[in-house]
Amino acid sequence: MRPVSDRWAATIASSHAIETSVFASLGDELLTMVPIIGGTITYDVTARGRRRCQIAVPLRAEGRTWDPGSDPAHPLAAYGQRLHISTGVKHPGGATESLDQGRFLITSTRTDEVEGVVTVTGSDLMQLMQECRVVGNPWGGFGINTTYQEVIDHLSYVGLKNWWVEDPQILFYSFAPGMVDRNIGAPMDIPERTDRMEPLETLCAAWPADMSVNDSGYLEFRPPVTKPAAQAVARIAGEATGTLITRGRTQARQRVYNDVIARGTDPATGEQRALGIANKATGPLSIFGPYGWITRWYDSPLLTTNAQAQKTAQTLLARGLLYALTEEVTAVPNPALELNDTVDVVTATGGTFRGLISSITLPLSASGGPMTLTVTTETGDT
Structure with a gap:
């Protein structure tokens, strides 16, 4: 979770304004602040580039046209230009607390002259x-x-x-x-x-x-995060003064495996020289139970000892078990939350579900509606 002040939690749970700033740059050169109508940032722990953004910009505002047209030096052109996005809340009394949400490489710009809107899409710098x-x-x-x-x-x-x-x-x-x-x-x-x-x-x-x-x-x-922490960094609750709007649960076998065989292979011959095996032997996902035996094989020339192969197998197994049970949550936007944060989702009917955040869709304006989270863990026994 991003560091916040002591006032943050109380402001999030009450009526408040959202403050977002977007700056465009080209290399080390800061070009300008960009006015936005709205937008979202999407985070996904399973993607190579884990964050993507889309912002809507007025076609004409602040005395200039925001359509890049054929100008490669325009702040919103897709010739290496980047967006730096921060968003936060306005506390009672007027003070703004803003949090950095990252740098994004502009990947496309689309102009709708009828609607008077320029839509800009970006990805994090892993795109490079x-x-x-x-x-x-x-x-x-x-x-x-x-x-x-x-x-x-x-x-x-x-x-x-x-x-x-x-x-x-x-x-x-x-x-x-x-x-x-x-x-x-x-x-x-x-x-x-x-x-x-x-x-x-x-x-x-x-x-x-x-x-x-x-x-x-x-x-x-x-270090990889392979299970929820002992303590949650945030509580998303459904009480009258809480931050939760809706929640729903999913159980699925896709992407879940309960057995891993990690082999170290000789890069010249392909022969095995190290071996690690890890599996789930207890609980509802046990290899000995009705769930069945679902194996993932992993070969790498960099696994040179059995101990190293065993550690890799255990890490891969923990990741493979994480998606057995997920909850889709809509809540009041909280830009302090990050991927792999441990949160508690709480309602009177569903009880408490503790899991890791694996995806976030964060609106950048009040008109963008609630935040959407996917929270995941190994089993329902949390």
Whole structure:
């Protein structure tokens, strides 16, 4: 959960105004503040680029036209321009508390002259990593003594096709507390035309780590979240003074597995040299029960020991069990909430459901209606 003041919870639960600001930039150059009619930010923990935005801008406002037309330098053109979005609340007494929601690469702009609206769509800066494939690789890959950080150093260059040239468009990254750098321990082949996200995802599975772009626009590596925390950071309740509007539950077998076999393979021969097995042996999702035996296989050349393969198997199993039970919640917009926050959803009929936030749709104006959340956990025994 983003840091907030002591006044935040009381203001969210009462009538309040929403304050949103949007700035457009091109590289390091701040272009202008952008007036908006409304918009949304969508967060999804299962996507490579976890945040997307869409804003509606008046065609003409503040003495200028917001249709970029054929001008590649216009603040809303899709030639590398970015949006910096913050949103928050106005407390009683008039003070505004605003929270950073991230940087977004403009991916498309659509103008409706009849309605007088320019619709701008953007994605987080992971888009740069996805689009920029590896070209001009002088080494072919990395040796066994290369560290995780050194691999990330090379793969985070997204502005030039040759990754060994200093370039101001590096997507900066950070390691959260708990992440320890080490040698990759096995050769890692990076052929030309490789999607540079694939080797990074391979690193994360072997580490293990969670990779995403944070509010500051930095690529961030942090320990994976595989279950709800012991304490919730927020309570979304359905009382008369609460913040919950509706809730509904879903149980499904899709994306759920209760057994993982993680193998370390020799990159030259493909032969197995490390093995880890993890499964759910108790509870409603047990492999020995009526749920059945659903296995996921995972092979990686970076799993060089049985202990490492076992840790990877346990992490993948925990992630695979998370989607057995989900709740779809609509609530008063709260821009302090983030993906992987643990929340309690509470109503008199449904009781308390504690789970992780796996998706958020956040309106950027009061007219945008409520916030939508998906909250997920392993079983209903919370």
